[in-house]
Amino acid sequence: TNAATFDPGYSSSASCCSAITYIDGDKGTCLYRGYPVHELVEKSHFEEVAYLLMYGEVPAENVRLMFEKQLKSEMLVHERLKNFFTEFLTGAHPMAMLATVVAALSSFFVDPMDLNDAEERELAIIRLIAKMPTIVGMCYKTAVGEPFNYPRMHMSFAENLLYMMFARPLEEYTVDPLHAKIVDAFLILHADHEQNASTSTVRTAGSSRANPYACVAAGITALWGRAHGGANEAVIKMLKEIGDVSGVPDFVQKVKDKKVRLMGFGHRIYKNYDPRAIAMRGLCRQLFEAGTQRDPLFDLAMALEEVALSDDYFVKRKLYPNVDFYSGIVLRAIGIPQEMFTVMFALGRTVGWLSHWKEMIQEQQMKICRPRQLYVGPTERAYISPAEIS
Numbered sequence: 001t002n003a004a005t006f007d008p009g010y011s012s013s014a015s016c017c018s019a020i021t022y023i024d025g026d027k028g029t030c031l032y033r034g035y036p037v038h039e040l041v042e043k044s045h046f047e048e049v050a051y052l053l054m055y056g057e058v059p060a061e062n063v064r065l066m067f068e069k070q071l072k073s074e075m076l077v078h079e080r081l082k083n084f085f086t087e088f089l090t091g092a093h094p095m096a097m098l099a100t101v102v103a104a105l106s107s108f109f110v111d112p113m114d115l116n117d118a119e120e121r122e123l124a125i126i127r128l129i130a131k132m133p134t135i136v137g138m139c140y141k142t143a144v145g146e147p148f149n150y151p152r153m154h155m156s157f158a159e160n161l162l163y164m165m166f167a168r169p170l171e172e173y174t175v176d177p178l179h180a181k182i183v184d185a186f187l188i189l190h191a192d193h194e195q196n197a198s199t200s201t202v203r204t205a206g207s208s209r210a211n212p213y214a215c216v217a218a219g220i221t222a223l224w225g226r227a228h229g230g231a232n233e234a235v236i237k238m239l240k241e242i243g244d245v246s247g248v249p250d251f252v253q254k255v256k257d258k259k260v261r262l263m264g265f266g267h268r269i270y271k272n273y274d275p276r277a278i279a280m281r282g283l284c285r286q287l288f289e290a291g292t293q294r295d296p297l298f299d300l301a302m303a304l305e306e307v308a309l310s311d312d313y314f315v316k317r318k319l320y321p322n323v324d325f326y327s328g329i330v331l332r333a334i335g336i337p338q339e340m341f342t343v344m345f346a347l348g349r350t351v352g353w354l355s356h357w358k359e360m361i362q363e364q365q366m367k368i369c370r371p372r373q374l375y376v377g378p379t380e381r382a383y384i385s386p387a388e389i390s
């Protein structure tokens with residue numbers, strides 16, 4: 001039948017049951033397995049949050065140590081994976097590299113994979129989470145034309161990422177502990193966010209029984225656009241275009257005239273301040289107070305936020321800063337170039353994507369995703385050949 005409820009963008013359809021992340025958009029709260037995300041940023045670290053998201057509980061100390069050891073043991077990638085990077089043109093967007101190489105991992109590990117085997121699923125999850133920083137490091141090194149670095153056993157997830165991105169042959173490199181802390185917080189803040197576009201994409205791909213590497217590659221491509229994860233890069237481009245505080249009123253007018261969108265503002269669910277944006281702004285402050293050179297774009301962003309939050313256009317529509325508004329400024333301050341911002345988002349979100357993939361299979365929520373449509377095309381008619389068309 002053609003009976004279907006019309007719900008464009010699925011703003012009022014729940015597609016699954018999930019026990020991973022809870023958002024209260026009116027209050028501006030976000031909980032991972034019941035824990036406020038800002039509290040996890042203060043008291044936990046990314047590897048532990050990854051465990052929490054995937055298994056539902058904070059691990060006991062011995063379990064945490066074992067989990068982290070297992071992650072480290074899977075960080076290396078097959079040497080042949082390097083070859084994929086040699087064919088990208090100089091200037092290729094790192095998101096293109098990431099999506100391609102993650103999809104290619106299927107060809108290294110799926111042989112074929114038994115999705116019904118819990119152990120095989122766990123191994124695939126650990127492998128993918130562990131290899132992501134190594135692949136992200138390779139994307140960056142390809143973009144800047146430098147040799148790849150191998151992960152180091154004694155370093156944390158965040159430290160390894162910075163090391164693999166920034167260490168160079170013949171140069172001393174020590175990971176700045178504050179930078180590692182900031183990366184760790186960034187990854188926690190991006191780790192999950194219930195049924196956003198990329199996570200629903202991962203679930204949709206998974207519902208067809210595609211392998212987890214392919215599902216995450218689909219998530220990466222869905223994340224890429226500027227309405228989703230690409231917003232962090234778009235915010236920095238927007239701030240550069242505005243130039244300085246004197247450009248704010250004109251820009252806000254353009255937004256109100258609907259010529260452009262204020263990037264890093266607005267959210268389908270938050271009708272209040274996104275708690276992740278508050279945390280992200282706090283990270284900017286932390287960095288600048290610790291002596292990192294103050295970024296004029298930070299002051300510009302704060303001025304823009306102030307004007308927007310007191311303007312009727314934004315108040316009426318309940319548009320507040322979202323996670324992406326300050327995240328680019330945080331990443332810039334620790335030397336990560338803007339082309340890598342969405343890649344960094346993907347690195348954190350991989351944990352969420354895989355937690356949802358795991359939950360979907362474990363809880364047997366495997367009904368294939370198959371939305372209906374309201375058909376608005378022609379009714380049945382007789383064929384006319386091109387020769388009959390005058």
Ligand code: CMC
Pocket residue numbers: 009196226227228229230231255260261262263264265266267268269317319322323324
């Ligand atoms: N700037 C100006 N106007 C906006 C904005 C914005 N950023 N966001 C929404 N609006 C207006 C929109 O024009 C519409 O107005 P009207 O009712 O007069 O037509 C109203 O607010 C509702 O907008 P919508 O597009 O129906 O809302 P949505 O829930 O479908 O979209 C969104 C959510 C995040 C895509 C949107 O707010 C947006 O495009 N924001 C800018 C991009 C951005 O920052 N994305 C990151 C989202 S958070 C992290 C992530 O997912 O990656």
